[in-house]
Structures are given as structure tokens and as C-alpha cells.
Amino acid sequence: MARTAEEVKTLANEYFNRKEYDRAIELYTEAIELDATIATYYGNRSIAYLKKEFYGYALTDASKAIDLDKNYIKGYYRRAAAQMALNRFKQAVRDLETVVKYRPNDTDAKNKYNECLKIVKRLAFERAIAVDEVKKSVSESIDLESMSISDDYDGPQLTDGKVTKEFMIELMDYFRDRQKLHRKYAYKMILDVRQLFAKDDTLVDIQISSDQKFTVCGDIHGQFYDLLNIFKLNGLPNEDNPYLFNGDFVDRGSFSLECILTLIGFKLLYPKHFFMSRGNHESQTMNQMYGFEGEVKAKYTSQMYELFAEVFNLLPLAHCINSKVLVMHGGLFNSDTITLDQIRTTDRNRQPPDEGIMCDILWSDPMPAKGRAPSKRGVGVQFGPDVTDNFCKLNQLDYIIRSHEVKPDGYEEAHSGKCITVFSAPNYCDTMGNKGAFITMKGSDLRPKFTTYEEVPHPNVKPMAYANSLFSFM
Template identity: 50%
Template sequence: MAAAVSEEAASRAEEHKLQANAYIKEKKFALAVEYYNKAIDLNPGNHVYYGNRSLAQIRLENYGSAIIDADKCIELNPGYVKAYYRRADANLALNKLKLALLDFRRASKYAPKDPDLRRKLQQCEKAVRVLNFEKALATPKEEIIPEHTKIVLEDIVVEDTHTGCRMTQNEEGKDVVTLEFVLDMIEDFKKGKNLHKRYAYAIILGALEVIRELPNVVHVESPKGGKFTVCGDVHGQFYDFLNIFELNGMPSETNPYLFNGDFVDRGSWSAEIIFTLFALKCLYPSSLHLARGNHETKNMNKLYGFEGEIQAKYTNQMADVFREVFCWLPLGHIINDKAFVVHGGLFASDDVTIADLQSFDRNREPPDEGYMCEMLWSDPQEALGRAPSKRGVALQFGPDITKAFLERNNLELVIRSHEVRDEGYTVEHDGFLVTVFSAPNYCDHMGNKGAFITFSGDDFKMNFTQFSAVEHPDVKPMAYANNYLFGG
């Protein structure tokens, strides 16, 4: 039984809730959470505040926190249907389909005529049936023939009528990526053209040939007299991605880049970004560096659009080949033996060394715990120590954890991405940790700036460049996302 509160406290709490609701409508979700927090502090027994805050946490992708809020809302009022709905949405986002289905069924008992709820329930039921069917028919791992080994480029003919960009061939008759081809390909993408299937596979298989030879954590150097650029999430925002090159120059042997994961999903030009990055990796294997993010994974691609986009623009088989290649992407980089760059963050254990991170087989989908999961999913926090993740995956780590990791591994800085930042970047943990995010106006509604980092090759001085979103064709984010999670 919640303790009674004064009329004044209840009234002030309602004012904070109304302000938070207004921020939700304005898509200022972090501010909404802040004002729901104030409402809850004044009146902790009002279930609606937790239910509403759960929605704001979902919009911030803090799915673990959203589930906690929905749990509290249901504890206070078991008949509040929105709480089941929101807990289901959060579990869907974490690909916990069976848990989501339980809540959609519970919600439907309270609101059996809600059309949106009925649709999500039916689609979630279908997804669970498909999942169970796939498990029942699953081939033992040792018997699986990788899809990429079935591609025979010579059997894919480029028709004389093909009007798009064309690769040249070397003396052995092998398709070769050149800078001219990359630039022509980008121009074709701007016109809404797809690659010819032969060239698409040539790029994917060429990138695989390079990245599968790399260690889990790659050591790289910034060029003397030049600069080294680190970019964060670009998430399928192709025109903003190209703007980075407009501002900072195309990648080359004298202008190296590291893209720190989450190339795909969310935005609706993930194919164009990944083909550009993979082609540049083929062209400049030692100067264009790619790290795996939590969205270069099967479950995320199925939910957030990349799988659907490749199936729509190319083929189902190509989506499977991308899934296999993503499993070979390195998980981290060390620049100039000073900066550790990883998509997510640090670890549940106090004694992790770089040697430990080199010791496991990364060619797999990420597990639910352990080093690989933490490298892809962890987030920093202001408080000391560690805490459960607001996302519901991996953990949060404080400044003491960052400093101890750096000291243990004789490093000076952690750079990570993985989270939207209003200004495109933040410097945290007493200057020892930097977050960089390179998708401005994320999903066309967050209003944030993008940023990238450049390091001087002479003194390793760190500089930040901020940039705003540019215009793009009228295709909405999530155009290819799974509709039981995002509607449509």
C-alpha cells in the first residue's frame, strides 16, 4: 500500500507529469524522464508515472529501465493495460519474443478490442511460431554450409544492358574495387540505384577476405604529419554519412578512418552505407577500419531493418551472407598504443587484459554475457562501481572501472559509441572516456548533432568536429524494420 501524500505534493507531481507528457510529444525523451522522476519523487504511489516513464525509456532505448518501470506500474495497478503493452515492447526490442507474447496476451484480456494491440499480438504469435519452427528444423552447427561459400561470382553475369557502375577486372579476370568505382557507386546510390548482384557479392566477399584475418582487437597507428579519424554510429543515415567525407575528406592511405560499429539498422540506407564501407575496406585494407557494433548482429538486424532492407533491395541469401561476415568484424582497436576503441564499453570483471580479449573466437553471434557481450553493449555511468544496464543487456561502469582498466593495460583513453549524445560527443570519467555518435538528428527526430574525432599523427591531440543533419530523400527511418515492433 503506497503511503498517502499531501494535496500539495500530489498537485505538484501532476504538474511535473504534464510537463513530461509535453516533452514526450516534442520527442525530448531525456527531459521527459527527468520530469517523471520529479513526479515520482513527490508521489511514488501513482502507477501512471511509472507507466509513462517506461514509454520514455523505450524511446531512449533503455529497455531494461523500461521493464523495471512497467513492473512497478503493474505492482501498483495490475489492471493498467499500458504497462503490459510497454513491457512487451521493451522485451520485443531485446528479442525476448516469448516474454513479449505473454504480456501482449495479458494486455488483450484487459483491452480485447484494441486494434493495435490485436495486430501486435497476432504478429508476435506468428514470430514465436516461426522461431519454434526454425529451432525444430535447425541443422547441427557442424553440418551447416556457410552461405558465403556457395557464391560463385563467375556464374553471375553482368548483362550488356546494365547501366550502373561497373568494376574493372585484373589480369586474372577478378573484379577489382577502384576509387573510381567507389565514387561511381556512391553516385548511383544517390540516384536510388542498387548495385549489380555480382558486384555486391564481390565487395562483401572481398571485405570478408580482409577482416577474417584480423585479431579481435586491432592495433592501428595515426600517420605522421596527418590525422586519424574515429566515427561513431551512423545507423543507415547514408546522406549524413557522406557528409562526414565532405567535411573531413574521403578515406585514403593518408586519411585513415575507424568506424566504431552500428553502421546499419534504424536508418533506411543501411545497404548503401555498408557497401561503401566494405568497398573502401577492400580498397584501403590498412586505412579503413571497422569495428562490430551491437547492431551488426542477427537479432538486431531482424528487428531494426537491415535484414528487411537487404531482402527488399537484393536477396534473402545476401542477408544471410552479411550475417556471416558481420561475425568476423573485429571487436576493438587500439590507436597508437594509447586509446582503446570499442563500440559499447567495459567489463564485469576487474582483471581483464587486452590479451584476454584476443583469446576467444569472435566468429559467432554475441552471447548474453561475457567479454563479447560487454564490448558491444556496456555503457558508462557517473557513479563509481558497476550497476545493472538500463538497456537490459551487459552492465554500466563507473569512472573507477575505466581508470583501473586503463592502468592495467597501460593505456590512456577509452573511446566508445553506442549512445546518442546531444552534442555528438561527451568527455566523461574525468577525461578518460569519450563517447562519439555520428548520426545527427538520429532517426529524424532526436535533434542531436553528430560528431567525429580526429587525432593528430604528431602529438596525438584529440579534436572534435560537430555537424548537423543534411537533407535526404523522403524515406522514413525504420522503413524496413519489423512491423510488429514499429508499426506499419
């Protein structure tokens, strides 16, 4: 006997409550196909899309729900969440205003409305006082000499101002025990790595010898204890064990500072054998929402966060291994004519724009169908196997590696093996149940080998602990 739309929706809710969002989305879609007139079905699928970070789809569904029922208050709430995730705070204010109007006693809605309104006013003020002159770098205002180290500090210490192998081993142990590196050493590391990244190209060429192993890791997202597990499984970075971390080092997880300081420490120690690409979360908008800014301010200072923002602007956007494998965080482009040389000449020292090469590199996703489609995230583009094939032929590449998306097994081979996703944060946000993975390859054939692993225990600090309170319902 065929199921009714309401029965399918009820089943979808069960999967949603079990945090099986992909299956929930499939079932909400089935319910909509059976009866496309019910606002709740679109509203429920909207929040499932929010959980998957498909903000473009979430926005469309919430709007559809409102079109079907102007009094469906959850639709306004969910559309506001999607608008905020897309940095559209003015539109979010309007939706939250509607929620408050219909629910005047909803304290949470009122608080979110007031907080969102503050952001809109602050952004308007910042635009009003903006001037064309070049802003002075935060790095120029930092006085390391004035930062004294008290006698009771028992943590890792730089040797003549330099990172050593011994320092890194001690630092990771110190962080594992939830201790805080002295701010003088933290500032020194960030300032030094800023100079290193400033010398890099937007697209960095990497050469590995035929018998050398090379490792590519995907998103880490502040999951420090899982980062330590990668090094346990695959060995610490060194000249004979080079690594590339492919963006999204921070946000979501609540040990982002420990992650980024560990990664930049290895970059300083092995500058020619340790590489880092920018992800879409290495940006001020995302950091303000998803926790990194709040974490740095809580553990150190707002000045340190501003310095990190400068470093993130200087991170390379892509790496090319032996001229045959291109690695970037998001994906390919809204044009068939983009070449590696165009990526090389892209100005990256900025906050990510809403379109163009830099935007697509950080935000785009592959899809099974041919051609291109609007992004499920609301930013970037979705690209099909023909797009990948054309790009690889144009640029004489074997395949591309990207990250940016949770995958059940931690990785996925798509587009006939020419588009590989690797995601290295297992049980993402303590809710997704996915494995993590990393890729190893030898220079002789560049054939990808996948290593998967489960999450490891971490201290009882929940993901998003430092995130803006506006995003507690996402």
C-alpha cells in the same frame, strides 16, 4: 508554490511530445518522487526509456506500473516492447496476450500478438532441428558466374573484379541518386570483404605516424546522406586519410545497405587504412527488428542478408591505436581483470552472447557514479570512472573511445577525459535533434579533436521503413 505530481507529469508529457526525452524522464522521475503510487507515471517514463533505447529501465518501470495497477493495459504493452527489444519473445507474448484479452477489438494489439507468437514458434522449431554439425557457409553457395549483367545496366562496374577509387566515387553518386548497384558487384564486394575480415584479429592494432591524421567515427545507423557529409567535411578515405568506423553502420535509418556497401568498398580499397568495428546492431536479432534484414531482402535477396550476417560475425571487436587508445563500440567489463590480450583471444565468430567480454564490448555504457550498476539497456553493464581508470592503468592506455549512445553534441568526454563517446548520426531517427560528430587525432600526441555537424537533407524515406511491424510502437 510547489507543483503537484500531476502538474509535473503534465509538463513531462509536453517535453515527451516535443521528443525531448531526457527532460521528460527527469520530470516523470520528479512526479514519481512526489507520488510513487500512480501507475501512469511509471508507464509514461517507461515509454520515454523505450525511445532512448534503455530497455532494461523500460522493463522495470512497466513492471512497476503493472504492480501498482493490474488493469493498466499500457503497462503490458510497454513491457512487451521492452521484452521484444531484449529478444525475450516468450515473455512478450504473455504480455500481449493480456492486452488482447482486455482489448479484444484492438486490431494492432492482436496483430502484434500473432506476429510475436509466430517468432516464438519459429525459434522453437529452429532449436528443435538444430544439429551439432558445422553449418555450411552461405558464401560457398553463391555462384557469381551465373549472374549476368544486362546491357542496360549503367551503374558502377568493378575493374577486373576489384574496387578502384573511381568505382567508389561513382558508387556514392549512384547511391545518392537512389540507384541500385548490380547484385553481381554487390555480392563480389561482400565475399571479398568477408575474406579480409576473416584474417583480422579480434583486437586490431593500428599504428599511425606522428604527423598523420586519424579519424574515428561513431554510429552511422543507415544515414547514408550524413555519411557522405562526413566525407565532404573530412575528405575521402585514402592512405593519407585513414578512418575507423566504430560499429552500428546499419539499422534504424533506411539507407543501411548504401552505408554498408560504401564502407566495405573503402575497406577493400584501403585495407590497411580503413577499419570497421562491430557494433551491437551488427547482429541478427537487431537486424531482424530494426530494419537491415528487411531492407536487404527488399532491395536484393534473403541470401545476401545471410551473407552479411557471416561478415558481421567476422568484424573485429576493438582497435588499439599506437598501443595507447582503445576503441570499441560499447564499453568496459563486469570485471577489473580484463586485459587487451584477453580481448585478442575472444572468439568473435558468433552471434553476441548475453554476458562476457564480447557482450560488454558491444553493449556497456559509462555512468558518472563509481563502481558498476545493472545496464539501463538490460544487456551489458554500466561502469564508473574508477572502472575506466583501473582498466586504463592495467592496460597502459591513455583513454578509451566508444560510441553506442546519442549525445546532444555528437560527443561527450567523461571520466576525467578517459572515456570519450562519439556518435556520428545527427538528428538520429529524424527525431532526436542531436548533432553528429567525429574525432580526429595526430599520432604525435593522440589528443582528440572534435568536429560536429548538423544533419543534411535526405530523400523522403522515414527511418525504420523496413523494420519489423512489431516495433512500430517503440
